[in-house]
Amino acid sequence: MEIYLDANATTPVLPQARDAALSVMADAFGNPSSIHGSGLKARARLDEVRAIARRVLGAPAGRLLFTSGATEGIQTAVLSALTDLRRRRDAGQAIPPRLLFGATEHKAVPEALKHWNALLGLGLDVEAIPVGLDGRHDLAWLRANAPSAGLVCTMAANNETGVISDLDGIADALRGSGALWLVDGVQALGKLPLQLGERAIDYAPFSGHKLYAPKGIGMLYVREGTPFTPLLAGGGQEGALRSGTENMAGIAALGAVLDALERGGVFASLGELLDRRQRLADALRQAFPGVVFNAPFELSLPTTLNVSVPGLGAKLLLDLFDAAGLRVSGGSACGAAKAAPSYVLQAMGLPAWQAASAVRLSFGAADTEATIQEACRRLRACGEALRATCQIPAPDETPQSPELLTRFTVDGACCYVVADAASRRCAVIDPLPELTGTLAQWMRCRGLTLVAILDTHSHGDHASSAQALRDAIPEGLAQEARVESVDALGWPREAEVIALGMHRLSRLATPGHTEDAVAYLLHAGGDLVASFVGDTVMPGALGRSDFAQSAPSAFGASLKTLERNVGPEGLLLSGHDYDDRFATTLAIECAAQPLLDGVLKGRFSADAFAMEKATLERDLAPTEYQTMACGARIDCARAAERVELDVEALQAMLGQGDGPKPVLVDVREAYEARLSPTSELAPEPVPLSVLINALPRWRALPADTPVVFFCRSGNRSAQAARALRRLGHGQAWSLAGGLALWPTAQPASHFDAFAI
Numbered sequence: 072m073e074i075y076l077d078a079n080a081t082t083p084v085l086p087q088a089r090d091a092a093l094s095v096m097a098d099a100f101g102n103p104s105s106i107h108g109s110g111l112k113a114r115a116r117l118d119e120v121r122a123i124a125r126r127v128l129g130a131p132a133g134r135l136l137f138t139s140g141a142t143e144g145i146q147t148a149v150l151s152a153l154t155d156l157r158r159r160r161d162a163g164q165a166i167p168p169r170l171l172f173g174a175t176e177h178k179a180v181p182e183a184l185k186h187w188n189a190l191l192g193l194g195l196d197v198e199a200i201p202v203g204l205d206g207r208h209d210l211a212w213l214r215a216n217a218p219s220a221g222l223v224c225t226m227a228a229n230n231e232t233g234v235i236s237d238l239d240g241i242a243d244a245l246r247g248s249g250a251l252w253l254v255d256g257v258q259a260l261g262k263l264p265l266q267l268g269e270r271a272i273d274y275a276p277f278s279g280h281k282l283y284a285p286k287g288i289g290m291l292y293v294r295e296g297t298p299f300t301p302l303l304a305g306g307g308q309e310g311a312l313r314s315g316t317e318n319m320a321g322i323a324a325l326g327a328v329l330d331a332l333e334r335g336g337v338f339a340s341l342g343e344l345l346d347r348r349q350r351l352a353d354a355l356r357q358a359f360p361g362v363v364f365n366a367p368f369e370l371s372l373p374t375t376l377n378v379s380v381p382g383l384g385a386k387l388l389l390d391l392f393d394a395a396g397l398r399v400s401g402g403s404a405c406g407a408a409k410a411a412p413s414y415v416l417q418a419m420g421l422p423a424w425q426a427a428s429a430v431r432l433s434f435g436a437a438d439t440e441a442t443i444q445e446a447c448r449r450l451r452a453c454g455e456a457l458r459a460t461c462q463i464p465a466p467d468e469t470p471q472s473p474e475l476l477t478r479f480t481v482d483g484a485c486c487y488v489v490a491d492a493a494s495r496r497c498a499v500i501d502p503l504p505e506l507t508g509t510l511a512q513w514m515r516c517r518g519l520t521l522v523a524i525l526d527t528h529s530h531g532d533h534a535s536s537a538q539a540l541r542d543a544i545p546e547g548l549a550q551e552a553r554v555e556s557v558d559a560l561g562w563p564r565e566a567e568v569i570a571l572g573m574h575r576l577s578r579l580a581t582p583g584h585t586e587d588a589v590a591y592l593l594h595a596g597g598d599l600v601a602s603f604v605g606d607t608v609m610p611g612a613l614g615r616s617d618f619a620q621s622a623p624s625a626f627g628a629s630l631k632t633l634e635r636n637v638g639p640e641g642l643l644l645s646g647h648d649y650d651d652r653f654a655t656t657l658a659i660e661c662a663a664q665p666l667l668d669g670v671l672k673g674r675f676s677a678d679a680f681a682m683e684k685a686t687l688e689r690d691l692a693p694t695e696y697q698t699m700a701c702g703a704r705i706d707c708a709r710a711a712e713r714v715e716l717d718v719e720a721l722q723a724m725l726g727q728g729d730g731p732k733p734v735l736v737d738v739r740e741a742y743e744a745r746l747s748p749t750s751e752l753a754p755e756p757v758p759l760s761v762l763i764n765a766l767p768r769w770r771a772l773p774a775d776t777p778v779v780f781f782c783r784s785g786n787r788s789a790q791a792a793r794a795l796r797r798l799g800h801g802q803a804w805s806l807a808g809g810l811a812l813w814p815t816a817q818p819a820s821h822f823d824a825f826a827i
């Protein structure tokens with residue numbers, strides 16, 4: 072059952088609101104502009120809701136219009152203020168040169184300012200008001216700069232952090248400045264006593280769906296005498312301030328919510344909300360020792376918690392919570408490969424890791440006590456799942472058996488751990504500074520001895536973090552991995568091979584990307600298992616060789632050496648994998664990269680190859696992560712091949728009596744699978760981090776055997792399916808929409824699950 076903790080994004084619709092909307096649609100469907108009985112009934116309802124709204128907002132005077140939501144209210148307010156500035160300018164008056172908005176404002180505000188500023192041809196400077204570490208506006212800055220501003224926008228409470236603005240302090244800083252003042256009241260509605268009429272606020276937009284009304288209804292308050300320009304012209308509804316037939320179902324629903332607010336009994340009191348936040352915070356502290364709260368509780372809405380956990384990225388936490396049925400959101404927008412840091416937390420000046428790994432839990436004032444209790448229980452269960460799977464330290468760790476190969480990635484850069492389960496000896500290849508803590512915990516929990524920390528080359532964009540890793544796990548470091556025993560890339564001096572139980576690592580010089588580049592070849596007995604080729608060959612690219620430390624003329628010969636030693640089909644594991652392709656082979660890369668094919672087939676001499684490559688590398692742009700591109704991009708990712716199977720297609724595949732039985736694979740990490748097992752499908756668990764171990768096995772399956780990957784949302788499983796297809800298995804599939812769309816019995820509504 073789902074526990075919804077994302078109320079700042081949107082809320083479920085309150086049963087009273089749903090009933091009010093349905094009753095309007097069924098019985099009182101009239102158009103409030105009609106003068107017959109049906110219309111008059113609708114008009115009466117409209118007036119009644121406006122009257123309740125005025126009372127709730129403390130706005131007996133001024134305009135109060137119904138809109139489609141806050142974004143429309145913001146546009147209307149900005150258009151109104153800027154049209155007035157243009158009128159003044161056109162009348163020959165000097166107008167203030169700037170438009171100011173809080174640095175943590177919802178994007179709707181700065182984007183509207185820029186849009187209308189450009190469209191109206193005003194050309195004013197649109198500037199952010201700085202905020203402090205506590206998320207509050209810098210009032211001294213505002214006081215000094217407000218006199219040069221035509222419009223100042225400051226939200227009442229922040230959607231990511233819950234930080235409540237000091238509206239009285241802002242009013243004071245604006246006094247006498249002449250600036251118009253817009254307050255985005257979206258997150259404050261029903262949570263803070265705004266008393267709009269008592270403040271010098273000119274415009275205040277609101278959104279119904281943040282407070283248990285449906286999407287598509289909002290309000291805009293405009294102070295008496297404040298400039299106004301309609302955004303929508305037409306039939307003259309809302310006193311010609313906002314044309315368009317009114318959304319009566321939405322208005323009635325919003326009315327029911329505001330009525331419930333006014334009457335009491337539905338929403339929890341401030342004291343109860345504070346107590347619930349405290350319990351959630353305690354559960355988070357228990358689950359994740361070291362958790363950091365990104366906004367001060369005493370200045371924030373009690374319903375919002377914004378947290379970061381050292382060593383645990385936002386993506387991991389979101390996957391974990393989702394597996395536990397806790398719906399939360401990233402404090403930032405999360406891409407599949409990289410979470411963009413939160414601009415709100417960045418503006419507050421929080422450390423980069425906190426801004427990049429923030430997660431927001433926001434509950435609603437109509438949530439039940441049972442919901443909060445269950446949320447706390449599941450948060451603790453999340454902590455347990457992480458402890459049980461070695462992600463965070465546990466008091467009674469029993470060593471877990473490692474897979475042979477584990478891959479860790481940071482923004483497209485790859486680090487590998489080779490671990491021999493029998494001897495408990497392991498080697499790390501291309502350690503990344505961001506991973507030091509994670510790797511140390513990972514090895515400690517598996518009772519591994521670290522016998523080598525190897526770099527495939529001296530990196531252009533970061534120093535090796537080998538020493539930091541040695542320092543992080545002194546008790547697990549073998550003598551031969553100590554700094555005095557190894558060369559600059561971490562290879563034990565005078566050793567021919569590194570033995571890891573029955574596995575052996577040997578090295579091969581492959582100068583090109585850098586003068587010192589090497590490949591590490593992993594053998595089990597006489598068989599080559601995989602080759603760690605650093606940035607010499609990457610999926611879709613060859614390592615660039617235009618750095619000061621590169622050896623471009625040696626590159627061609629190195630590729631031939633590599634081919635002699637690993638063959639066209641040997642599995643290559645690269646130092647970078649910008650497109651989540653996991654592994655490649657020389658045969659696959661030759662098909663995609665004419666330059667590589669040319670040098671291996673003898674069409675290019677080493678010199679001609681170096682010249683062609685230098686041409687490709689001219690003006691190489693940074694990667695999308697704004698780090699240095701380590702690969703000379705040669706083949707663009709192929710138009711993404713469709714690998715998705717929808718639920719019906721998979722059910723049909725599973726139901727087929729004839730044909731080969733599909734192999735089902737759950738690529739979620741172990742901590743997710745613990746929280747929500749997929750027992751009914753009984754797939755083989757192969758988390759994405761250890762996927763490379765199974766690739767050779769699946770490649771060897773008969774061509775018509777389907778391999779179907781699952782994950783939470785269909786993202787990671789699609790990566791796995793594409794990787795396997797690229798390696799030649801055409802029957803690799805991903806469950807579209809992930810387990811989130813797999814049919815399970817769900818209650819009809821949020822409120823049925825946890826009755827109010």
Ligand code: PLP
Pocket residue numbers: 079080139140141142143177179226228229230255257258277278279280289
């Ligand atoms: N302002 C704030 C503070 C918000 O949180 C949101 C929604 O996320 C908006 C404005 C936009 O509201 P709507 O989606 O209703 O237009």
